[in-house]
Amino acid sequence: MAAGKPVVMVTLVSSDGQSFQLLEEAALLSAMVRDTIQIGQGRGPAGIPIRNITGQTLSMVVVYCNKHYTAAAAADGDDAADEEKKVANKKQLREWDEQFINLEQDKLYDILVAANNLGIDGLVDLCCWRFADMMKGKSASEIRVKLGIRDDFTSEQRAQIEKDSPWVWSRTT
Amino acid sequence: MLQPARENEGVWRLSVWCFGVDAGVQFSRCENPIFPLIPSMAQDGGESRDWAEMPSDALSGVFGKLNASDILTGAGLVCRVWRQLATNDPTLWRRVDMSCQADLVENMKAKYAMARIAVNRAAGTMEAFSAEYFVTDDLLLYISTRASSLKSLHLIYCPYISIKGIAEAMKGFTQLEELTLYLSSFHGYVSEAIGRAGQQLICFRLNNAFGYYNCPVDDTEAFWIANNMPELRELQLIGNRLSNDGLIAILDHCLRLESLDVSRCYNVQMDDVLKSKCARIRDLMLPRDQDVFIDSDPSDEGYSYDTDAMYDSEY
Numbered sequence: 013m014a015a016g017k018p019v020v021m022v023t024l025v026s027s028d029g030q031s032f033q034l035l036e037e038a039a040l041l042s043a044m045v046r047d048t049i050q051i052g053q054g055r056g057p058a059g060i061p062i063r064n065i066t067g068q069t070l071s072m073v074v075v076y077c078n079k080h081y082t083a084a085a086a087a088d089g090d091d092a093a094d095e096e097k098k099v100a101n102k103k104q105l106r107e108w109d110e111q112f113i114n115l116e117q118d119k120l121y122d123i124l125v126a127a128n129n130l131g132i133d134g135l136v137d138l139c140c141w142r143f144a145d146m147m148k149g150k151s152a153s154e155i156r157v158k159l160g161i162r163d164d165f166t167s168e169q170r171a172q173i174e175k176d177s178p179w180v181w182s183r184t185t
Numbered sequence: 186m187l188q189p190a191r192e193n194e195g196v197w198r199l200s201v202w203c204f205g206v207d208a209g210v211q212f213s214r215c216e217n218p219i220f221p222l223i224p225s226m227a228q229d230g231g232e233s234r235d236w237a238e239m240p241s242d243a244l245s246g247v248f249g250k251l252n253a254s255d256i257l258t259g260a261g262l263v264c265r266v267w268r269q270l271a272t273n274d275p276t277l278w279r280r281v282d283m284s285c286q287a288d289l290v291e292n293m294k295a296k297y298a299m300a301r302i303a304v305n306r307a308a309g310t311m312e313a314f315s316a317e318y319f320v321t322d323d324l325l326l327y328i329s330t331r332a333s334s335l336k337s338l339h340l341i342y343c344p345y346i347s348i349k350g351i352a353e354a355m356k357g358f359t360q361l362e363e364l365t366l367y368l369s370s371f372h373g374y375v376s377e378a379i380g381r382a383g384q385q386l387i388c389f390r391l392n393n394a395f396g397y398y399n400c401p402v403d404d405t406e407a408f409w410i411a412n413n414m415p416e417l418r419e420l421q422l423i424g425n426r427l428s429n430d431g432l433i434a435i436l437d438h439c440l441r442l443e444s445l446d447v448s449r450c451y452n453v454q455m456d457d458v459l460k461s462k463c464a465r466i467r468d469l470m471l472p473r474d475q476d477v478f479i480d481s482d483p484s485d486e487g488y489s490y491d492t493d494a495m496y497d498s499e500y
Contacts, residue, residue, distance in 0.1 A: 121234040128243040136246055144250035152262035159236040164264050173262060177298065 022049070023059030024074065030067030031059060032074045038081035043131025064129060069122040072112075076135050079108060113142045117159065237264045244270055245277075253281040253303045254296075271306070278307035284317040284341050293319045300324055304331050315339035322350025329357030337363040348373035355382040363388040376409035383413040390446075393424035400426050402452045407431025411438040421446040428452045429459055436462040446470035 020036040022045070036055075039045045045060060054060040062070060083105045087098065113120070124139035147155055156163060165173070248270060251260055261271030271277065281303045283296060296319040304311060304327065311332040320343045328335070335358050340346065348371050355361075361382050366375060367390065375391055376383060383389075389410070407427035410420065411434035418441050425447070432453055436442065445466045447453055453472050455463075463469055 118234055121236065121239065124243050124247075125240060128240055128246075136243065140243070140246035140250050143247045144255075147247075147251060147260050148255055150255075150259050152259050155259055155263050159263075161237045161264050161267075164237075165268075169265070169268075173268075176302065177257065177262075 020055075022054060023057070024070060025059045025061045026067040026070040027062065027064055028066050030070070032067075032070055034074050034078060035081060037085075038074075038077040041077045041080060041132050041134070043133075044129065046131075062130070065126045066122075069119075069126045072119070072123055073126055073130065073132070073135065076112065077132070079112075080105070080134060109138055113138050115142075117146065237266050241266075241270060245274060248274070248277050253278065253283055254299060257299045257302060275306060275308040275310045278303050279310055280313040281307070281311060282313075282315045283319075284315045284339065297321070297324055301327055304328050307332060309334060311335055313337040313339075315341075316343070317341040318343060319345075321345040322347055322353070325350050325354040326357075329354035333357050333359055336360055339363075339365040340367070340369070341365075342368035344370070347371070348375065348378045351375060352378040352380060355379050358382050360385070362386060365390040365392075367392045369393065374406050374409060376406050376413065379413075381413075383410075385416055386414050387416055388419040389414060389417060390419075390421035391423070391425070392421065398451045400452065402426060402428040404428055404431030404434070408434055411435045414439060415441075417442055419444040422450060423447075424449040426450070426452055429454060429456065432459065433462060436466075442466060444468040447472055448474055 021033050022036045022039045024032045024034070024039065024045070026032070036049070039060075040049070045054065048054040048060050065073070083101065087101060113123075115123070120139060120142060124136065124143065127135035127139055146158070150158070153163075155161070244267070248256060248260060256271050256277065261268055281300070283300060283303075296316075300314075300316065300320070301324070304314075309331065311328075312334060314328060314332070314335060314337070316339070318341070320340055322345065325346060338358065338361060343366075346369075351371075355378065359382070362385060364379070364382075364386060365388075369375070369392065371378075376389075379386070391406075403426040406422070406425060408431060410417070410422075411431075414420075415438065417439045420435065420439065420442060421444075423446065427447075427450055429452075432447065432450075435445075436459075443466065445463070445468070448470050450472045453459070455471060
């Protein structure tokens with residue numbers, strides 16, 4: 013953080029009433045927060061209400077924003093010529109991301125939906141990557157079991173699928 | 186402040202422990218066969234997640250990170266909503282990579298059909314297609330007539346593609362910029378078959394797998410490239426029979442060339458003229474740069490094949 017810069021904090025309030033205070037610059041990773049602040053709201057003591065996102069999920073999102081803001085600020089302060097250090101820092105952040113997102117699937121779902129609503133592109137991307145990784149190499153029925161999704165195809169749709177792609181039906185039922 | 190009390194977490198942990206399995210397998214509350222009505226089964230917010238109804242832009246993002254085969258055999262067939270997304274979002278099929286798949290031969294027919302579906306779903310917007318082994322002349326023509334927007338085509342060891350097939354397909358690829366033909370063994374000259382499509386090629390990789398010493402010189406391919414691919418930035422000709430004359434023609438005509446790989450082109454002898462002409466090339470791989478498996482003297486009799494007989498049998 014550059015010296016002399018005033019420290020501005022914002023408060024995010026979850027749907028279940030929990031408050032999280034963080035640096036405004038960190039919160040600005042969210043397009044939704046950005047828009048709110050741009051129209052001159054959200055800086056007051058009441059904070060920014062975040063609908064549909066509970067405290068437990070929001071706390072994770074805040075951890076992510078803080079980490080990525082700190083990493084970006086540190087990178088700005090670094091000697092631009094020091095490529096090796098930059099690469100090392102990037103690698104470190106990627107490792108942190110991977111650990112951070114190594115979550116049980118319901119939490120992953122919550123964070124993906126939250127990041128999507130808040131417009132935090134990096135976090136959406138990270139969640140999508142992790143979620144896709146969970147589905148790679150799995151048949152439709154394996155995915156259904158894992159995520160508790162019901163097979164809701166009509167018999168006509170099944171017939172169509174069988175016609176389009178006969179090789180998979182044996183795998184999916 | 187950042188760590189508010191997590192009232193439900195203990196309950197949730199206990200529930201996972203009770204099942205003794207990966208937390209992933211069950212927790213859609215309504216479908217839990219053992220405790221269908223216990224509301225505390227789901228942790229955060231007290232509600233189970235409806236994966237089938239997750240926001241479509243988020244689901245799009247997830248699908249975007251899966252490859253074509255994963256969508257076609259798995260995620261795209263899970264439920265109505267997911268299938269609809271897989272079928273109706275052409276952007277998912279812009280870059281289709283069907284290479285590097287382990288079950289090489291068994292599913293050839295399936296892969297053939299999958300590639301056709303991918304092409305159809307891309308609805309004319311496919312930009313890159315990459316495949317190993319299963320592609321035939323018919324399939325190539327199918328792609329060519331429906332994906333004229335294709336910019337990049339990678340075909341790795343596709344023995345069912347002929348020169349004639351390449352020639353036919355290339356007529357449809359009017360925007361192709363990158364063409365890779367790895368481990369190919371065509372009976373004829375590929376660059377000739379590429380024809381007019383060569384005019385806008387930026388990258389051309391033709392890998393004949395095995396170049397060998399003392400093979401007869403043939404600069405036909407090289408001259409075709411020199412005369413018909415003026416935009417090339419990257420050229421890879423591995424195991425080609427071109428000589429210094431062919432390579433000089435390429436260097437003189439392809440003025441934008443930045444990267445050149447002529448590994449295992451043993452008829453090329455690096456002399457002063459060639460060295461000076463190659464000086465402008467940023468990435469250069471010379472005939473013997475990749476000789477990892479041949480480390481003896483090339484004049485050694487062990488590497489002197491009856492090459493004329495080999496080529497006679499080819500044509």
